Amino acid sequence: MPSIYDLKPKFQGLLRPSVTRMATAGVTANQVTVLATMVSILAGSMIAAFPDSKWPLAILPVTLLFRMSLNAVDGMLAREFGQKSRLGAVLNELGDVISDIALYLPLAMVPDINSAGVIGFVLASVVVEFTGVIALQVGSERRYDGPMGKSDRAFWIGLLATLLALGWMRPNWTLAYFAVLIFLTILTIGNRASRALGASTKN
Template structure:
């Protein structure tokens, strides 16, 4: 199934000059990973603290930066001899923590079911867990969609644009979340099948 993740090679190509510059400056993949995680935590916490829809505009901007940082840390690790066991842990933990932090602002929306937000976060964690578990059965880490990390970022980024412009759309977010949860289940099945 189609996934935003399939655009990653072209995105990496655009970021390669910046990545090479960072490597020359002594920036490490692990530093980039930790920075991306801290940026996500700070953004999610700030929006929740402000309790205002106008700050949802931060989501698409930060999600784009986070995607760029995720691509950069991977290229630094692979192309500049920076692979490490700690980096593998930081990469997976950073994704889960960042996703959770950036989804937290959905809890402040009065029209949105907190149960659905919680279920979406839970499914996001499970999807990534299933992807990582492939290595336990002798396969590579799995990234299939249709609701992987990049796809979740796209959904949340679009919500960050739509909600401040049309607050009334908040009443439809429950349906968006239900669809995303269903697609997360499909993603889990796709990743398990690919690994077996």
């Protein structure tokens, strides 16, 4: 199914000149991965600290875009500049899950958002990434299938945060919003699992 992840090659093309300069300056993929996680924790902490304020929600879409950029940068540094490492693989997987939890779970504290929907979405998102990694255990490659991968989650949560910050989202609508996201997330789990098994059978 379509996913924002499909746009990754074009996004990387835009970032490549900056990534080249960063590599020349000695910036490492692991440093970028850790920075992305720290930025996510900071942004999530702001939401948790000021759940009644609109400004943490207003800056969340910018934070999510910045995080996605850093995620693309660390991957490019690792692949294109010989920085792949076992530590980097661990940091990358852990960083993604920690960042998702840090950014999204504090939304459950925001009065205008249905907390049960947030918690269900976060739990399902963790299972999505776990399913992608499990593919390696059955002889397949790491799965990034959609329709609710990391980039897709960032887009839809960023949109929700924007609507809430502008006062364009009614509190009772957020349950339906998260219900749809959870459904798509469960569908993603199925897609990743089935394609991992299909690929392993071919191998």
